[in-house]
Amino acid sequence: MFNAVFSQLILVLTLIKIFFNLKGEIMRKSLFMVLSSILLIVGGQAAFSGGHSVTLDDVKARGNLLCGVSTGAPGFATIDDSGKDVGFDVDYCRALAAAIFGDPMAVKFVGLTSAVRFTALAAGEVDILARNTTWTYSRDTDLKQTFLGVNYYDGQGFMVKKDLGVNSTLELDGATVCIQVGTTTELNLADYFKENGMSYEPVPTADNAESQQQYLAGACDTYTTDASALHGTRVNLENPDDHLVLPEIISKEPLGPLVRHGDDNWADIGRWVLNALIIAEEKGITQSNIDSWKDTKDAEIHRLLGTGDDDILAMVGLPKNAMYNAIKAGGNYGEIFENNLGATSGINIERGVNASWTKGGILYSPPFR
């Protein structure tokens, strides 16, 4: 980088000389300098580096976390009446910010549409993407991203108006389907209708809000996206009872936060904040009782909350009480789920497979040691 700047400097100076000092002797020198600086530029290793810095240092230096969230997915990321960001994905980012800074409010949320989210992450506009994004092979490998785990096991569903008289997705032959562009749901939709020998007409939309508007205007018969988002959308409609989320789930959609390839330490931090929230639920540590575990005999809890002698969080560059702060911010996984998606929120999504493995679900964190 120094090389490039230096040679550009020479170039500019030389050009100035050429135009203001047209004398033979100097000319010859200048010509030589121009040519040599060109050689420097072409031959020199002049690449501005884009990816070697450590994300954690950047975040700490900036003083806040840049978290990419949905532009409006009820239950996952929305803005409440007082203008505050709320939601399942939002709470995860707050926990991460609390782990780093001890302050759950040290996050700046960046609303991203499904079409621009990966570009924004790759370009460094956000540090982490928690935007109900499905973990797939090609996104993990070809798009050069690292998924940190699954924070919600979802699947693609369909919502219809009740007066359409449709009770199963298999009755949707010939239907017009509203779908957000650039999502995995788009590919699942094509595959599902093809497998079942049905035809459909896609109506591509930019985001959830536009899909919803098109669906309500009747420009499409059915709206398809992740079932969790459909449930969230439905309860916010004027007459939720006029709409029906069809029972079929046509795909696996494991949603999770993700970061760029190449900064394993940063990925570890994000992954273990998520795991800490899951372990906290497993162990019964909640936002309100978190301070009452100082005398527990469970060594894992001491490691997790930083109340023991070991300071294992120093390994990733976090303070000893980072996970304590993370859990304190919005509660454990179960509390975050309840507040944003469960009964407390009004969206009323059952825990189902998203329950802890100790309660019949498939949520399972590796041990914290």
Place this chain on the structure above:
Amino acid sequence: MKASAPPKIESFKLSMLLSDTRYRGTSLQVITFIIFVAVFFWLVDNTLKNLALLGKDVSFNFLFLRAGYDINQRLIPYNSDSTHGRAAFVGILNTLLVALVGCFFATILGLFVGILRLSKNWLVAKLMSIYIEGFRNVPVLLWIVMIFALLTEFTPAPKAFKGADPQATMLLFDSIAVTNRGTYFPAPIFGEGSFWLLLSFILSVLIVIFIKKYANKQKNETGKNLPTFWISILIIILPTLGFYFLLGKPISLEYPYLKGFNFKDGIHLRNSFLALTLALALYTSAFIAEIVRAGILAISKGQTEAAASLGLRPNKIMNLIILPQALRIIVPPLISNYLNLTKNSSLAIAVGYMDVRGTLGGITLNQTGRELESMLLLMGFYLCVSLLISSVINYYNRSFQIVVR
């Protein structure tokens, strides 16, 4: 006194490249060119290095992979098993369709409005001013979204056509259905023998053109008007009608009908297409109208007065005297408006119209993560189309410019 020695031919020195005015211009150009190339290569090199740092390479192989997504409006066969390359091509055709139809209507409308704005009728002139200022001064994206919203919110759903006493009915003898998913028109079906029918029709048209030319020639030479109008109409209609029945009605219309959730058959113009084309045409027509007005006003008033003194009526003056001269002024700025319309069509994504920006630059880019490659291809495409449009119109422009002898 000694005769002055013949001027000594100075031997060439390297420094003369910059000190000598004979060479300086050229050598400075060469230097600038070298710098330009170097900066360009440095940028490319820098990009590639940074991509390598991110672990990405530059590859266009994704164009040959299965796309996996469906596109609603396709002018060529395409399904989710087709390649990303074909999806891009479907998008390109959709872009060109909007550009062509949009330019066509923008020109006609622009010409019309531009002339009417010069009308002596106060109301007409003011109405046209309002039209022009309204469309010209609001961003085209807003017009696109607005027209799309009107089309989807205020038209009946296909469901409304159902039942014994439907809320909505089809227009024009049950042939056109306007719904909130688009408008369905009857589609022509070309049966056996339609080739001969079309051939006879084209022949009739050619004969009419020949007659018109002959009549014009007669008029130029003798000043006599030949009655061509009714003859032309007979020549076009009679043989075509005769062949139509002789060949057993080879061309029929396929009417759209309601089946299941939607109308089937017929030509389906989606609301996204209608909104985009309409908005672009209206928006651009406002600019074209101003160009037309400028072109007409630039023709000196003396021309109108001279024509009037010869006894020509106002619309003849416009068609025969003013417009042909005004065209020379109108056409060059018209090109840039055609280019603008074509490039503005990339706003299609706002209404979910699957143009090349929506397929290659939207879904393909998103599913494959090949941002750089997709964007380069897109830029290359728009560049080629723009250059093509300008060269075609420049050629047309040259054909009627005044030849300076």
